[in-house]
Amino acid sequence: MSENTYKIGVYICECGPNIADAVDIDRVVETISKYPDIFIVKRHKLLCSGPGKDFLHEDIVTEGLTHVVVAACSPKDHETTFANICKKSGVNPYLYQLINIREQCAWMIKDKEAATDKVISYIRAGVRRVKYHSSLEQKELESTPDVLVVGGGIAGIESALNLASTERKVYLVEKSGRLGGTAGEFEGIMPYGSLSPEIVKSKIADAQANPNIEVFYDSIVESIIGFFGNFEVTVVRPNEDNIELKVGSVVIATGFELFDPSKTDKYGFGSKANVMTVREIEMKAKTGGVTLADGTTPKSIALVHCAGRDEVGYCSGVCCNSLLEIADYFKSKHPNIEIHDVHRNLCKTSPEEAERISNLEEKGVVFTRVSDVSINGDSSKTIVEYTDSKGTEKTIDVDLAIIAPAIIPGEDTPQVAQMLDLTIDDFGFFEEEHLMTGSFKTSVDGVFVTGCAIGPKGILDSVGQAQSAAGNILSRLVPGKKLHPEVKTSEVIESLCTGCQTCVTVCSYGATSYDEIRRVSSVNEAICRGCGNCVGSCPSGAIRAKHFTEKQLFQEVLEAIASSEISG
Amino acid sequence: MEKNMKAKTVTPSKGALIPASNGLNPAVLEVLKKGIESGFFSAVLLPVKVPSDDSYAWVLTSQDSLLEKANVLPPVMTVQGGKALSSLTKHGASKMKIAAVMRPCEIRAAIELAKLKQIDLENVLLISMDCPGALPIQNYVDNPIEGEKNFSDAVQNDDVEPMRPTCKTCTHFSITSPDLHIATMGVTGDSILLVPSSAKGHSFLDEVGVNVETDASSWSSEIEKLTEARKSSKQKAVAEIKEQTSGFANFAEVLSKCISCHNCMSVCPVCYCRRCYFESDVSELSTEQYMARSAQKGSIRLSQDVLLFHLGRMSHMTMSCVSCGSCEDACPVDIPIAQIFSAVGDDSQSLFEYIPGMSPDDPLPLRIFSKDKELCDIERICADPLKGCDSK
Numbered sequence A: 001m002s003e004n005t006y007k008i009g010v011y012i013c014e015c016g017p018n019i020a021d022a023v024d025i026d027r028v029v030e031t032i033s034k035y036p037d038i039f040i041v042k043r044h045k046l047l048c049s050g051p052g053k054d055f056l057h058e059d060i061v062t063e064g065l066t067h068v069v070v071a072a073c074s075p076k077d078h079e080t081t082f083a084n085i086c087k088k089s090g091v092n093p094y095l096y097q098l099i100n101i102r103e104q105c106a107w108m109i110k111d112k113e114a115a116t117d118k119v120i121s122y123i124r125a126g127v128r129r130v131k132y133h134s135s136l137e138q139k140e141l142e143s144t145p146d147v148l149v150v151g152g153g154i155a156g157i158e159s160a161l162n163l164a165s166t167e168r169k170v171y172l173v174e175k176s177g178r179l180g181g182t183a184g185e186f187e188g189i190m191p192y193g194s195l196s197p198e199i200v201k202s203k204i205a206d207a208q209a210n211p212n213i214e215v216f217y218d219s220i221v222e223s224i225i226g227f228f229g230n231f232e233v234t235v236v237r238p239n240e241d242n243i244e245l246k247v248g249s250v251v252i253a254t255g256f257e258l259f260d261p262s263k264t265d266k267y268g269f270g271s272k273a274n275v276m277t278v279r280e281i282e283m284k285a286k287t288g289g290v291t292l293a294d295g296t297t298p299k300s301i302a303l304v305h306c307a308g309r310d311e312v313g314y315c316s317g318v319c320c321n322s323l324l325e326i327a328d329y330f331k332s333k334h335p336n337i338e339i340h341d342v343h344r345n346l347c348k349t350s351p352e353e354a355e356r357i358s359n360l361e362e363k364g365v366v367f368t369r370v371s372d373v374s375i376n377g378d379s380s381k382t383i384v385e386y387t388d389s390k391g392t393e394k395t396i397d398v399d400l401a402i403i404a405p406a407i408i409p410g411e412d413t414p415q416v417a418q419m420l421d422l423t424i425d426d427f428g429f430f431e432e433e434h435l436m437t438g439s440f441k442t443s444v445d446g447v448f449v450t451g452c453a454i455g456p457k458g459i460l461d462s463v464g465q466a467q468s469a470a471g472n473i474l475s476r477l478v479p480g481k482k483l484h485p486e487v488k489t490s491e492v493i494e495s496l497c498t499g500c501q502t503c504v505t506v507c508s509y510g511a512t513s514y515d516e517i518r519r520v521s522s523v524n525e526a527i528c529r530g531c532g533n534c535v536g537s538c539p540s541g542a543i544r545a546k547h548f549t550e551k552q553l554f555q556e557v558l559e560a561i562a563s564s565e566i567s568g
Numbered sequence B: 001m002e003k004n005m006k007a008k009t010v011t012p013s014k015g016a017l018i019p020a021s022n023g024l025n026p027a028v029l030e031v032l033k034k035g036i037e038s039g040f041f042s043a044v045l046l047p048v049k050v051p052s053d054d055s056y057a058w059v060l061t062s063q064d065s066l067l068e069k070a071n072v073l074p075p076v077m078t079v080q081g082g083k084a085l086s087s088l089t090k091h092g093a094s095k096m097k098i099a100a101v102m103r104p105c106e107i108r109a110a111i112e113l114a115k116l117k118q119i120d121l122e123n124v125l126l127i128s129m130d131c132p133g134a135l136p137i138q139n140y141v142d143n144p145i146e147g148e149k150n151f152s153d154a155v156q157n158d159d160v161e162p163m164r165p166t167c168k169t170c171t172h173f174s175i176t177s178p179d180l181h182i183a184t185m186g187v188t189g190d191s192i193l194l195v196p197s198s199a200k201g202h203s204f205l206d207e208v209g210v211n212v213e214t215d216a217s218s219w220s221s222e223i224e225k226l227t228e229a230r231k232s233s234k235q236k237a238v239a240e241i242k243e244q245t246s247g248f249a250n251f252a253e254v255l256s257k258c259i260s261c262h263n264c265m266s267v268c269p270v271c272y273c274r275r276c277y278f279e280s281d282v283s284e285l286s287t288e289q290y291m292a293r294s295a296q297k298g299s300i301r302l303s304q305d306v307l308l309f310h311l312g313r314m315s316h317m318t319m320s321c322v323s324c325g326s327c328e329d330a331c332p333v334d335i336p337i338a339q340i341f342s343a344v345g346d347d348s349q350s351l352f353e354y355i356p357g358m359s360p361d362d363p364l365p366l367r368i369f370s371k372d373k374e375l376c377d378i379e380r381i382c383a384d385p386l387k388g389c390d391s392k
Helices: A025-033 A050-063 A075-088 A102-106 A112-131 A154-163 A197-209 A278-286 A319-333 A351-362 A413-420 A459-476 A502-506 A533-537 A550-561 B024-037 B081-089 B104-115 B137-142 B144-156 B199-207 B217-245 B247-255 B263-267 B287-297 B306-317 B326-330 B337-351 B371-379
Strands: A008-013 A038-044 A067-072 A096-100 A147-150 A170-173 A213-216 A220-227 A230-236 A243-247 A249-252 A256-258 A275-277 A300-307 A338-343 A366-377 A382-388 A393-398 A400-405 A407-409 A447-449 A490-492 A512-515 A520-523 A543-545 B014-019 B043-049 B056-061 B098-101 B124-129 B180-183 B191-196
Touching (some): A008 A050, A008 A112, A025 A038, A025 A112, A038 A050, A050 A075, A067 A075, A067 A112, A096 A102, A096 A112, A147 A243, A154 A170, A154 A249, A154 A459, A170 A230, A197 A213, A220 A413, A230 A249, A249 A413, A275 A278, A278 A319, A278 A400, A300 A319, A300 A382, A300 A393, A319 A338, A319 A351, A319 A400, A338 A382, A351 A366, A447 A459, A490 A520, A502 A512, A502 A533, A533 A543, B024 B043, B024 B098, B024 B124, B024 B191, B043 B081, B081 B098, B081 B104, B137 B326, B180 B199, B191 B199, B217 B247, B217 B337, B247 B306, B263 B326, B306 B337, B326 B337
Parallel strands (some): A008 A067, A067 A096, A147 A170, A147 A249, A170 A213, A249 A447, A275 A400, A300 A338, A300 A400, A338 A366, B043 B098, B098 B124, B124 B180
Antiparallel strands (some): A230 A243, A256 A407, A382 A393, A490 A543, A512 A520, B014 B191, B043 B056
């Protein structure tokens, strides 16, 4: 296309008073109109409104524009709005440029003249940039709606139940011979904030009965390759051939382990004291009741919090509640039992939990805040030694001490992470994409992590996360619908590639790979999210970011910093 | 951008003493011939005198007639050895074993290129020697006979004065990370000491039947002494070049005579792009734009991008620059470009405690990233304020 066939239209939005009051739009229109290659410059009160959108659409069509520049608000607000209007009006949406003159000019600069000058230079830069744009086409990809869930604990089951339908098969791979994971072991005492045992059992039964959930017991996932919409999975089954599955998405729900308190001598493991973990109490309660080594029922117990807290370096958050639950259990069975709760911190994550502490205090449970605690003793007595809040060293003699070990990453975490190229956080759990805005997502699109695999949490949170992951998959992986991968991806100019593989080391999404035979790198467009890491790091300039080419950026910057005179 | 903690190679304590009554070159060639005869390697890559007798070229050969003309330590560095080895193994490892005899800075360039996948070191036995420096190439080609004499006199008298500026201040002139190193400095009695520093090096010496049993301490202490002396002369030289180029005006002045021939880029062993950004059309402007810029600034220099070219190359090369001096040797207008790059390279490399080419196992600093440490180190921001991190 030669330059004189360009018909560039510039539309300036007043954004009500937002832009109109802070910028001399008349001067902008007057100055920009003189700029070469600009066909029309128009202003509108509110381009994002219904009438505004209609005006833009009709005007682009009537004027027969080839390129559109809109000077308005942040691209976060309306870049897509106006791109869609361009598309509807027959202009490729990548031959359009949105310029943010609201947040970056009108709202920033008090002096109206200075703000106006900045708007003019921004629009000039945008116009220069758009001249170097190329039409880009949205590609479509076939996908499979089926999902692989790794781990048959409560998070895995919940994901599977939410996802499975007649149009979507779920493959649930469990390394043990039963479903339910840790939550499935709870029967005697249920930690507060958990589902009742009956609900867990019914969820397991539902998963087993669901014809669209295929459970592989005693099986492990050997490899997962591919990308969102198209993963290929190999599952190793006992006494059977490996099975190859095609899925569109993967949910990791590989759970957790508990800190081994015998790794330190602080908790009396190794001495002859009566010390049990919360899980041991659970198991004993399930099989007839809690008794001491000599077969008698304890008359006094100490609940010792934070076993392994210092060793692992973080608070697991849910263990406090499990100890309080145990206090409730003993008080309901033996109202006269003496209970000491010895804690450094008490994690209360809901108003109900605060209330529960008050109730337990009324029932005679003694809560003591301590700074240092250890357990010693012999078969006849168990001694809890601690330093109280005043710095005094004290001891309590009890029949039984119960400790709540920290939640630590599941043993399979490194292997699963390596298989999928997921990152692991400082503590060894899977790392979420973003703590707040993507707590169940990973750096690999289409791969989700739920439950304790991503960090300590209660059953309710695990279930909620499983539902969130399922919801995300349901909304994006619709049976029969094609996927629309990112358009503004990177591409390798093979003739310039030296094969140094720097791009492979810097890609966060695993989109770049090295072709050993042709000795060049390549970008998988289905995985690439257009972040530009590879582009910036390629010393040879052999990778181009579509829509952010060096030429486009160079010309845009050059125009932005040029003098205010019309440079052409 | 993690710091490399183990950049320093450990100096081996023992070597094999080989008689060298006729000098270094015949003794080393003798050993290389044994290597070929025994089949340990099939060919040797080394500098061979060109037929016109006025320069050296890298030759891969096993022929005696060519080995006769070889000089393992020629007076000049023509093509940087790392570049020669790269052109040989860029497209994959050699299936046959070869030996490459190169100066320490050439070995270091080769190691950097291996990290950048531009050299495959599999089946390559790297042999280096204590390097007395190299003469400026222009001085040599003007009068090769005198050049040979000047070089051998300088080596005899431990005189670095006639050598190139970067050689005079070189602090990595001895063992770096080859498989085998030829020690000469501090080795007395018409001998050389073959010091193996890898399993490959050891098995080669086994193959050619020499015993590694001579104490190498007189050599290593001589190297240590010389290195200290070089460090102080380097410090002085760096201060001078920084003074000369400090500030935009001075820097621009030093580079103002650049004729944009890009020789420095072409001869640089680690400048490995297929096509330089500055030889692409990305930063070219339209005639109108040049006119407008000239009007705006009062004047513009054409062709453009002299400063940007050097700064761009500097930013690309600074982590891997081995201060080999090739760029300065190739500069037709005598810009002290190697001295500038070396001074800047030292600074940026020391930020990451990285010495390019010292160990094949040290990753390129800009390819690795440690969130906690680096945010603290570089940005002075703690990635996890609650937990804190080592450097606080």
